[in-house]
Amino acid sequence: MTALAFQTALARLIVEPDFRDAVRGEGAAALPGPLTPLEASRLVTIAGDRGLDMNRTLHKGFRLGKLRALLPLTCNLLGTARLAREVAAFWRANPPASFSFLPEALEFCAFLEQRGLRSVYLAEVLAYERATLELERARVGPAPPQSVRFLHDPVRLLGTLAAGRRPRSVPSRPCLLLGSKDGDAPARWTLADAVSPPRRYDRENAAMTDGGTKGITT
Amino acid sequence: MRTPTLTLPKLGVGLAYQAPLAPLLAAAGAELDYVEVVPDILWTDLGREAEPRYIDDRAGRSALEQASSGRPVVAHGIGLSIGSAGSFDTAHVDQVERWRRRLGFPWHSDHLAFHLAEHGGALMNVGITLPLPRDRESIELLVPRIREVRRRVPVPFLLENNVYYFDIPACEMDEPTFLNTLCRESGCGLVLDLHNVYTNARNHGFDAAALLAELELGHVGEIHVAGGMELDGFYLDAHSDTIPEPVWSLLEWTLPRCPNLGGVTFELFGSWFDSVGNERIRADLCRLRTLWTKATRPARRRSVAEPA
Numbered sequence: 051m052t053a054l055a056f057q058t059a060l061a062r063l064i065v066e067p068d069f070r071d072a073v074r075g076e077g078a079a080a081l082p083g084p085l086t087p088l089e090a091s092r093l094v095t096i097a098g099d100r101g102l103d104m105n106r107t108l109h110k111g112f113r114l115g116k117l118r119a120l121l122p123l124t125c126n127l128l129g130t131a132r133l134a135r136e137v138a139a140f141w142r143a144n145p146p147a148s149f150s151f152l153p154e155a156l157e158f159c160a161f162l163e164q165r166g167l168r169s170v171y172l173a174e175v176l177a178y179e180r181a182t183l184e185l186e187r188a189r190v191g192p193a194p195p196q197s198v199r200f201l202h203d204p205v206r207l208l209g210t211l212a213a214g215r216r217p218r219s220v221p222s223r224p225c226l227l228l229g230s231k232d233g234d235a236p237a238r239w240t241l242a243d244a245v246s247p248p249r250r251y252d253r254e255n256a257a258m259t260d261g262g263t264k265g266i267t268t
Numbered sequence: 269m270r271t272p273t274l275t276l277p278k279l280g281v282g283l284a285y286q287a288p289l290a291p292l293l294a295a296a297g298a299e300l301d302y303v304e305v306v307p308d309i310l311w312t313d314l315g316r317e318a319e320p321r322y323i324d325d326r327a328g329r330s331a332l333e334q335a336s337s338g339r340p341v342v343a344h345g346i347g348l349s350i351g352s353a354g355s356f357d358t359a360h361v362d363q364v365e366r367w368r369r370r371l372g373f374p375w376h377s378d379h380l381a382f383h384l385a386e387h388g389g390a391l392m393n394v395g396i397t398l399p400l401p402r403d404r405e406s407i408e409l410l411v412p413r414i415r416e417v418r419r420r421v422p423v424p425f426l427l428e429n430n431v432y433y434f435d436i437p438a439c440e441m442d443e444p445t446f447l448n449t450l451c452r453e454s455g456c457g458l459v460l461d462l463h464n465v466y467t468n469a470r471n472h473g474f475d476a477a478a479l480l481a482e483l484e485l486g487h488v489g490e491i492h493v494a495g496g497m498e499l500d501g502f503y504l505d506a507h508s509d510t511i512p513e514p515v516w517s518l519l520e521w522t523l524p525r526c527p528n529l530g531g532v533t534f535e536l537f538g539s540w541f542d543s544v545g546n547e548r549i550r551a552d553l554c555r556l557r558t559l560w561t562k563a564t565r566p567a568r569r570r571s572v573a574e575p576a
Binding site: 053054056057058060061062064065088091092095096099100101102103104105107108109112113145146147148152187188189190234 | 311312314315320323325326327330352353354382385386387388390391392393394395396398401405409432433434435436437438471499500501502504
């Protein structure tokens with residue numbers, strides 16, 4: 051089916067700038083087959099069309115908009131320039147696959163974690179937003195409770211980011227945030243101050259932590 | 269070939285539902301007759317291999333029902349990708365049918381385009397509607413699929429003319445011929461998006477009115493109107509503003525010439541609600557209502573009201 055190859059190439063012209071540039075530079079030789087001569091000719095023409103760049107702008111805006119909606123605090127923390135760099139690197143390795151964009155947001159979290167970026171707060175913010183996505187994601191049955199370890203005051207850190215500001219000099223406060231969700235109600239987070247040095251935690255031992263609590267609803 | 273007859277209830281003026289527009293819907297009065305929803309927002313699709321594949325959004329349904337306040341709800345999908353060469357997703361169609369039974373859509377629609385393409389053995393979602401070649405090959409791909417949709421969802425099915433920022437060169441048909449042929453052969457109707465026509469005409473330098481004059485308007489079941497914005501030398505179908513005057517002109521010409529029209533829907537992205545403002549949106553809805561009433565007034569009453 052040449053129509054299949056035509057549509058794949060057309061989509062790649064929008065999604066993959068390297069492929070688009072190759073077609074612009076080399077013409078039909080850069081196109082994988084099977085394509086009819088008419089389809090190849092159409093693709094070469096489209097590759098040079100300014101409208102293709104507008105489609106790429108819209109595609110990027112749509113895809114980035116989903117990440118910003120699902121990971122607002124992480125995006126604010128990274129800032130515009132670094133977010134653009136990281137998203138570009140992530141997209142080069144990850145074609146847009148899902149219609150629901152939550153899996154892509156989770157993959158972006160994993161991508162950022164292994165990038166080793168220099169950011170004091172990134173690990174905590176990423177862990178919190180990933181846990182929030184796990185609570186909010188559509189599933190059969192109840193959402194599993196979540197726990198996120200913080201080294202810095204989460205109320206100050208997350209509040210600053212939620213207000214659209216970059217956090218600076220957030221006080222140290224080792225603690226856990228415990229997240230849960232009942233039915234269609236919003237996720238609810240409870241802060242449990244650590245009374246001992248940070249320790250390995252997971253869903254099970256998170257419940258053992260006590261201390262001062264404070265409800266945070268996201 | 270006999271042209272299938274399109275039979276839709278005459279609903280009037282609708283608004284495309286977005287959660288941030290809920291206050292506008294709550295305050296709307298007689299100027300608004302129905303609400304249009306993207307049905308895909310009412311569920312999460314976990315993927316074609318997942319079991320169960322769809323998780324319904326009960327809170328989303330509740331919010332929609334509250335916002336629509338008993339008005340009819342019409343479905344305008346974004347997920348079908350009916351033009352994808354590699355696959356046709358009948359499970360998606362069945363999901364639309366499940367929600368039709370719940371919400372009673374009098375008709376439903378999707379986009380005459382594709383956004384899913386195969387790449388490396390997986391589906392790639394471009395996230396924007398891409399144009400199909402206006403060739404006989406596309407007609408032959410689409411017609412059996414449209415018939416299958418009509419068989420699975422027993423209410424009229426409409427497809428929306430696409431907005432495109434590049435055109436596919438050397439097509440066998442012009443746009444009106446392609447749309448007329450598709451509707452005649454498949455039995456689907458048309459969501460005639462006048463803002464798409466205007467956007468395409470403006471970006472590609474053709475006469476929108478001339479295109480409309482070539483369309484067989486008996487196929488039109490619904491009209492979409494919206495506003496847009498300029499970016500990088502293009503005019504965008506951004507659903508970011510009230511309806512521009514050239515689109516009103518197209519609507520005034522078109523509306524009375526569509527005998528099978530079910531409604532006119534105003535589309536605005538919720539993120540633009542605050543900047544556009546409640547007053548301006550309601551003014552457009554009232555203007556649409558006036559046009560609708562004028563165009564659909566029975567001939568006898570019109571002759572009494574307008575003796576000249």
